[in-house]
Amino acid sequence: xxxxxxxxxxxxxxxxxxxxxxxxxxxxxxxxxxxxxxxxxxxxxxxxxxxxxxxxxxxxxxxxxxxxxxxxxxxxxxxxxxxxxxxxxxxxxxxxxxxxxxxxxxxxxxxxxxxxxxxxxxxxxxxxxxxxxxxxxxxxxxxxxxxxxxxxxxxxxxxxxxxxxxxxxxxxxxxxxxxxxxxxxxxxxxxxxxxxxxxxxxxxxxxxxxxxxxxxxxxxxxxxxxxxxxxxxxxxxxxxxxxxxxxxxxxxxxxxxxxxxxxxxxxxxxxxxxxxxxxxxxxxxxxxxxxxxxxxxxxxxxxxxxxxxxxxxxxxxxxxxxxxxxxxxxxxxxxxxxxxxxxxxxxxxxxxxxxxxxxxxxxxxxxxxxxxxxxxxxxxxxxxxxxxxxxxxxxxxxxxxxxxxxxxxxxxxxxxxxxxxxxxxxxxxxxxxxxxxxxxxxxxxxxxxxxxxxxxxxxxxxxxxxxxxxxxxxxxxxxxxxxxxxxxxxxxxxxxxxxxxxxxxxxxxxxxxxxxxxxxxxxxxxxxxxxxxxxxxxxxxxxxxxxxxxxxxxxxxx
RNA sequence: UGUCCGAUGGUGUAAUGGUAGCACAAGUGACUCUGACUCACUUUGUCUAGGUUCGAAUCCUAGUCGGACAACCA
Numbered sequence: 001x002x003x004x005x006x007x008x009x010x011x012x013x014x015x016x017x018x019x020x021x022x023x024x025x026x027x028x029x030x031x032x033x034x035x036x037x038x039x040x041x042x043x044x045x046x047x048x049x050x051x052x053x054x055x056x057x058x059x060x061x062x063x064x065x066x067x068x069x070x071x072x073x074x075x076x077x078x079x080x081x082x083x084x085x086x087x088x089x090x091x092x093x094x095x096x097x098x099x100x101x102x103x104x105x106x107x108x109x110x111x112x113x114x115x116x117x118x119x120x121x122x123x124x125x126x127x128x129x130x131x132x133x134x135x136x137x138x139x140x141x142x143x144x145x146x147x148x149x150x151x152x153x154x155x156x157x158x159x160x161x162x163x164x165x166x167x168x169x170x171x172x173x174x175x176x177x178x179x180x181x182x183x184x185x186x187x188x189x190x191x192x193x194x195x196x197x198x199x200x201x202x203x204x205x206x207x208x209x210x211x212x213x214x215x216x217x218x219x220x221x222x223x224x225x226x227x228x229x230x231x232x233x234x235x236x237x238x239x240x241x242x243x244x245x246x247x248x249x250x251x252x253x254x255x256x257x258x259x260x261x262x263x264x265x266x267x268x269x270x271x272x273x274x275x276x277x278x279x280x281x282x283x284x285x286x287x288x289x290x291x292x293x294x295x296x297x298x299x300x301x302x303x304x305x306x307x308x309x310x311x312x313x314x315x316x317x318x319x320x321x322x323x324x325x326x327x328x329x330x331x332x333x334x335x336x337x338x339x340x341x342x343x344x345x346x347x348x349x350x351x352x353x354x355x356x357x358x359x360x361x362x363x364x365x366x367x368x369x370x371x372x373x374x375x376x377x378x379x380x381x382x383x384x385x386x387x388x389x390x391x392x393x394x395x396x397x398x399x400x401x402x403x404x405x406x407x408x409x410x411x412x413x414x415x416x417x418x419x420x421x422x423x424x425x426x427x428x429x430x431x432x433x434x435x436x437x438x439x440x441x442x443x444x445x446x447x448x449x450x451x452x453x454x455x456x457x458x459x460x461x462x463x464x465x466x467x468x469x470x471x472x473x474x475x476x477x478x479x480x481x482x483x484x485x486x487x488x489x490x491x492x493x494x495x496x497x498x499x500x501x502x503x504x505x506x507x508x509x510x511x512x513x514x515x516x517x518x519x520x521x522x523x524x525x526x527x528x529x530x531x532x533x534x535x536x537x538x539x540x541x542x543x544x545x546x547x548x549x550x551x552x553x554x555x556x557x558x
Numbered sequence: 559u560g561u562c563c564g565a566u567g568g569u570g571u572a573a574u575g576g577u578a579g580c581a582c583a584a585g586u587g588a589c590u591c592u593g594a595c596u597c598a599c600u601u602u603g604u605c606u607a608g609g610u611u612c613g614a615a616u617c618c619u620a621g622u623c624g625g626a627c628a629a630c631c632a
Binding site: 011012018037038039071072073074076130133137139140142144171172175185187193197198216235237239240241242261263264316320321325326329330333338371416448450458459460461528529554555557 | 559595
């Protein structure tokens with residue numbers, strides 16, 4: 001009924017929104033075009049999600065568009081498997097790209113641009129080996145030395161460059177360099193490489209090319225070719241910006257994309273480097289990029305994180321230029337908030353202790369009605385079986401309860417959710433003194449969970465019927481897999497030694513029979529336990545549940 | 559003993575010379591057929607030192623601390 005949200009309730013613009021808003025207002029641009037430019041050399045992770053939400057979100061907010069561009073200029077590392085996974089992940093996150101492009105689409109144009117630069121005397125073919133050139137480049141505090149090939153005549157460079165392309169030389173024999181400034185305090189301007197000879201099979205262009213452009217040459221020109229207005233990247237490219245602009249100036253291109261940088265996402269207890277994630281996969285510490293413990297988009301999807309939650313998270317973390325480490329608790333909060341509204345409730349017992357209802361008829365089973373989501377009547381109800389022998393969670397019973405423990409203990413009455421009020425009469429132990437069974441009674445008048453006489457209980461606990469309940473595999477993941485924050489690991493120590501061995505515990509859980517019908521990637525809240533998601537690879541009748549995130553527990557034993 | 563970038567509660571992020579706000583986290587209480595959710599309340603902050611100004615988180619100067627940069631990776 002209320003009016004659409006007006007200006008006064010709008011969030012203040014972040015610095016990128018401000019820049020775009022200004023550009024639009026002062027007429028610098030009529031339409032904006034952004035791009036998300038991953039290299040297809042790995043799977044996307046939560047850090048990429050920030051960039052995706054930024055680029056697509058900015059475009060959407062200002063009625064512009066966003067391209068998906070694969071920055072595939074280094075064929076050695078790249079593969080179609082990664083292209084496919086990236087497309088799937090971006091789409092799953094809820095974004096549609098205006099155009100799908102590949103830097104490799106522009107290889108010919110880029111080559112032509114490179115010839116232009118050579119003809120203008122702004123690029124030259126250099127014979128130096130990487131080691132020799134490193135020597136010339138020097139250190140930031142001292143000017144470098146010029147390559148002896150720097151002033152090679154343009155015709156000679158052009159000839160060599162054409163022969164590089166024609167495949168006349170072995171890999172690494174020559175490199176094409178931009179002729180900029182060997183004395184610049186910015187090392188990236190000390191005659192950076194533009195092209196290298198590399199005989200590698202490219203996943204799109206095959207063996208057409210044996211020379212490939214470097215990022216610094218390809219990126220701003222790809223932006224230019226597509227007509228990108230705002231080229232948004234992470235902070236480590238800040239020092240590349242003068243180069244970005246240099247190439248555009250040198251070629252006097254019709255479009256002038258601008259590069260803006262933001263601080264990348266860091267998450268507590270989370271590996272966020274593609275290089276390290278690749279190691280986890282290649283060394284077999286995890287089961288592939290889509291392992292539910294991985295902070296990859298596909299891993300989180302499989303674990304049960306929702307796209308809406310990830311988008312919300314990216315919105316909440318904001319964007320700025322200062323280094324940051326976001327508390328994982330915020331991500332988990334976003335996941336809980338989304339799942340709380342959408343996930344069906346179910347009862348499951350992870351660590352069972354048997355309960356026998358002494359005054360309940362042997363052999364009888366009754367089917368009780370339970371709401372699928374009490375806060376959402378639309379979610380409907382389901383039937384759950386109840387009989388004389390049940391399982392409850394071991395931690396929901398204490399023989400000698402402290403003051404603030406409200407759940408089951410000898411002599412105390414609690415509610416079994418959707419069922420009856422139950423009173424514990426007797427504790428049965430084994431030789432070792434461990435509790436193995438609880439003898440209880442029920443009050444038939446409290447069927448469904450309400451006492452006609454109006455008496456109250458302090459706690460409601462979950463349970464599963466021992467006869468009709470079903471065992472399933474439940475994977476209890478810890479919060480990703482680092483024991484400590486990446487920053488807290490001592491210098492020089494391998495991050496592998498920081499992996500959390502408790503990050504995956506598999507155990508048998510007892511669940512309502514209806515859960516055997518769970519569909520892959522279907523979400524549930526196991527009441528009072530946590531949010532779970534049927535595994536992507538689950539089979540009907542035998543699902544495996546991954547724990548997405550625990551419920552918050554406000555009871556803390558003293 | 560270089561260049562560039564940055565610095566606001568525990569963690570993030572606003573305030574664009576005029577009341578330091580919001581979220582997460584933490585704590586207290588209320589409610590509850592989930593000790594969840596929800597609701598109410600509370601604790602905690604402008605790196606330092608100078609300067610400009612009626613007034614500075616914001617502008618200036620110096621310092622301190624943190625980060626990035628020396629692939630034929632992106």
